Amino acid sequence: MKNILISTYGTTWYLALELLGFTNPDDLSTYNNHPEKNRIKEFRDNYNIQPADEIWLITTSNEQALTAFQKYKQWHQKHLPTLELHVIYDREMEEIRTIEDCSYIRDLIYRTVLAAHSAADGGQVILSMVGGYKTLSADIQEAGNIFSCHALIHILVHGKPPLLTEEDFEQALPEETASKLMPVVVSGKKEGAAYLYDNSLTNITTENYSIKLDEANSKSMDLLTKLNELRCNAGVLLSNYSPTEHEKVPVGSFRSLALLHPRVIEALKKERIGQNYESLEKDMEWLTSLPKAELHCHFGGILSPLDMLHIALKEKDKVEQCARENSDFAQWLYEIRLLVQGQCKDKLKEILAADKRPLLRTPFKGLPEPVSVCGFIMQFEGHIDLLDEIIYGDMLKEENFAKIGIAPYEHLGDLQGSALMQSEKCLRSACQILQKKCRANHIVYMEIRCSPINYTRGGLSGEMVVKILLEELSSAPATYFSLLFIASRHGRMSDIYRHIELVEELYLNRYEWDEQLSNRFREHFVGFDLAGAENSRSPKQLSEAFESLHKRCLNLTIHAGETAEAESIWEAVYYLSADRIGHGLTLCRQPELLERFIERRITLEMCPSSNFQICGFKDFLLPQTVVFPEYPLQQYMQKGVRVTINTDDPGISRTNLTCEFVKAARMTPGGISKWDILQLLYNSFASTFARYDKRREILVSAELEIIRQIKEQYGTR
Numbered sequence: 001m002k003n004i005l006i007s008t009y010g011t012t013w014y015l016a017l018e019l020l021g022f023t024n025p026d027d028l029s030t031y032n033n034h035p036e037k038n039r040i041k042e043f044r045d046n047y048n049i050q051p052a053d054e055i056w057l058i059t060t061s062n063e064q065a066l067t068a069f070q071k072y073k074q075w076h077q078k079h080l081p082t083l084e085l086h087v088i089y090d091r092e093m094e095e096i097r098t099i100e101d102c103s104y105i106r107d108l109i110y111r112t113v114l115a116a117h118s119a120a121d122g123g124q125v126i127l128s129m130v131g132g133y134k135t136l137s138a139d140i141q142e143a144g145n146i147f148s149c150h151a152l153i154h155i156l157v158h159g160k161p162p163l164l165t166e167e168d169f170e171q172a173l174p175e176e177t178a179s180k181l182m183p184v185v186v187s188g189k190k191e192g193a194a195y196l197y198d199n200s201l202t203n204i205t206t207e208n209y210s211i212k213l214d215e216a217n218s219k220s221m222d223l224l225t226k227l228n229e230l231r232c233n234a235g236v237l238l239s240n241y242s243p244t245e246h247e248k249v250p251v252g253s254f255r256s257l258a259l260l261h262p263r264v265i266e267a268l269k270k271e272r273i274g275q276n277y278e279s280l281e282k283d284m285e286w287l288t289s290l291p292k293a294e295l296h297c298h299f300g301g302i303l304s305p306l307d308m309l310h311i312a313l314k315e316k317d318k319v320e321q322c323a324r325e326n327s328d329f330a331q332w333l334y335e336i337r338l339l340v341q342g343q344c345k346d347k348l349k350e351i352l353a354a355d356k357r358p359l360l361r362t363p364f365k366g367l368p369e370p371v372s373v374c375g376f377i378m379q380f381e382g383h384i385d386l387l388d389e390i391i392y393g394d395m396l397k398e399e400n401f402a403k404i405g406i407a408p409y410e411h412l413g414d415l416q417g418s419a420l421m422q423s424e425k426c427l428r429s430a431c432q433i434l435q436k437k438c439r440a441n442h443i444v445y446m447e448i449r450c451s452p453i454n455y456t457r458g459g460l461s462g463e464m465v466v467k468i469l470l471e472e473l474s475s476a477p478a479t480y481f482s483l484l485f486i487a488s489r490h491g492r493m494s495d496i497y498r499h500i501e502l503v504e505e506l507y508l509n510r511y512e513w514d515e516q517l518s519n520r521f522r523e524h525f526v527g528f529d530l531a532g533a534e535n536s537r538s539p540k541q542l543s544e545a546f547e548s549l550h551k552r553c554l555n556l557t558i559h560a561g562e563t564a565e566a567e568s569i570w571e572a573v574y575y576l577s578a579d580r581i582g583h584g585l586t587l588c589r590q591p592e593l594l595e596r597f598i599e600r601r602i603t604l605e606m607c608p609s610s611n612f613q614i615c616g617f618k619d620f621l622l623p624q625t626v627v628f629p630e631y632p633l634q635q636y637m638q639k640g641v642r643v644t645i646n647t648d649d650p651g652i653s654r655t656n657l658t659c660e661f662v663k664a665a666r667m668t669p670g671g672i673s674k675w676d677i678l679q680l681l682y683n684s685f686a687s688t689f690a691r692y693d694k695r696r697e698i699l700v701s702a703e704l705e706i707i708r709q710i711k712e713q714y715g716t717r
Helices: 015-023 037-046 063-079 099-120 134-147 222-240 243-247 255-259 262-270 277-289 305-325 327-341 345-351 354-361 371-378 384-396 406-411 424-440 462-473 493-507 515-524 547-551 566-574 591-600 608-614 633-639 657-666 674-686 692-714
Strands: 004-008 054-059 084-090 125-128 151-157 181-187 292-298 443-450 480-488 525-531 555-560 580-583 603-606 643-645
Touching: 004 015, 004 099, 004 134, 015 037, 015 054, 015 063, 015 151, 015 181, 037 181, 054 063, 054 099, 063 084, 084 099, 099 125, 099 134, 099 222, 125 134, 134 151, 255 692, 262 674, 262 692, 277 657, 292 603, 292 643, 292 657, 292 674, 305 327, 305 371, 305 384, 305 424, 327 345, 327 371, 345 354, 345 384, 354 371, 406 608, 424 443, 424 462, 443 462, 443 525, 443 692, 462 480, 462 493, 462 515, 480 493, 480 515, 493 515, 493 525, 493 547, 515 525, 555 566, 566 580, 566 591, 591 633, 603 633, 608 657, 633 643, 633 674, 643 657, 643 674, 657 674, 674 692
Parallel strands: 004 054, 004 125, 054 084, 125 151, 292 443, 443 480, 480 525, 525 555, 555 580, 580 603, 603 643
Antiparallel strands: 151 181
16 A cells, blocks of 8 residues: 555646645655645645655656656655656657647546556555646546545645745745745545446456556557546436436346437337247347346256257167166067157157156166166157157147146156156266257356255265266356255155255265365355245245254245245245245235335246246237236336246246247237346346355346447447
8 A cells, every 4th residue: 555646747847846845744844934834734634645655747758848857856866765756658749739639648647547546555646736738737637536536736826936946945945935835735535436436347447548657658548538438328327317217117227228328228128029920030139149147947857858868868878788688678668669660659658647657767676767768768769759749749839838737747847857867977968958058048147956866766866966966067168057956845854854954964065075076065056945836835834944044044945926826925935034936926916025025125036938838828929828817027027026037947848048038028918128128137147146246247247248239239329
């Protein structure tokens, strides 16, 4: 930490000494004989002016100015050797004659003051208006307004300025001479321009806008141009954030959006997606390019039929080995292959019937999981459309895949999740597929939720499942993954406790993982989820079980209000202290609770496709759905509820996160404006369970990318 005095400098060589006589009275006795020396001392004391450790002088490169500086430098080195001295000048700036010259020197002054703040490292930066051209006084004053300063000082001169020699400053000036000079503090501490408040967005740093000390600098107007742009944007911000407009937006959003030109904002509010089939391709292209965060995605529901085949083939060697060792299993595979080749859809569907699910997983004694499931899926190689058809049937048509109920919906995922991913190869392959899907949809942050205990029937332990997920996902180059555990209401109570206990065991590293993996868990594990049929166990019944999670201050998201009334949501908030609610479709039926969500900023994780498919809502591009109720998304947004868009089970729902924004728009009367899409994106980034520093890092990065794209598309004016 050090104190730096900055002054513009002209052809009068001793002006710096008049300044130092004020700031550094112990080094120079310049004003000791001044008739108002007590008042001068009061100035220093009242404004807490500390002695300068360095003095930086800004000048032009004409011969007279540089000669004056050299004369001062000689005196300085002889009498003030411990006080650092630096000169800043432009190699081509001999005179200031044109408007361009004024701009170049102003940019140099701005860069100098910026660099001084960095060098001072928390110490005082004091600015002086004493020397050089008159325009420079205004420039250095404005530099203080922009970048802040501890004080702005000046030397007033009464009458004709005294002509002083080197010897005059080797002692206190005579009273008559000293009385002609009066150091004053023009202004005290300035806080700097508000538009530089978040420098992570503006990037106004001395590394980006550098100067050379004691060497000639090149002409530049880069910093001046940038500051003019920010100043102009600040005016736009004031206009855009008028009280009337602000009252319409009860939740936060990307701050830089308010800096956009009103014309651009109006265009974003006017242009809507999801209004007709003709614009869907263009809507998808725009949405795909935007960075996104996904907060509600089940690991057990991420795979399409083609993905399942890809994963099943990873265990081809093991399946073939088991077939060689077990003739009954080999015969079973052969019969399935014949059914596939014969396109026997009905018989194949019987194998996937709900009452035969356990048999599919372990049809033969001693056969390890997931060998039989992998073997079954492998028989569809070259016939993937048939696998698609026997899983979905007439639900391949979008209008038929609506309001089917939660049990039939979950049944569609019988060949994936814990049925398929019971081996290390299958788990790792699924993680790699997930990363690929995230890259395709520009998902830069994802919270993936799973129940590790459910993946242990093939011989893995719960902690080994977590280890595999962390190894595959924590080093993903394009997406930052966080992990949540799920307890299922409809499962055994002991399984709920096993997942809660697994959290504790992994936090305490009881399995003696290597230090790196242990640290990965603490970084990437961010919360706990309660899912499953809402009529199985209520949040109230589980409050005691969740006590240890509360003691660890873990984030909680609870599935509620998907197929049950708002009472389920109320219990999740008040008995389990939920930070977020999965779905929350019935929240709109209890206005008082909805207001509580707004006040506490509790986030809703809405999943348009699965909500449409399980519960049934209007899709305004599907006339067949006119009998369904209206999706509550628009109502929530208008009231200021923090709503996010998610996929739930993208493989089961045949969707991706980009498509979910389109589906949400199709389920909203008149579609959703691009402005509201940006609000939904912000909600997701702001509602992540990631640690604060990581959440902010991801949010700022996404904001910069979004603003860049908007400016490229719409321009800045």
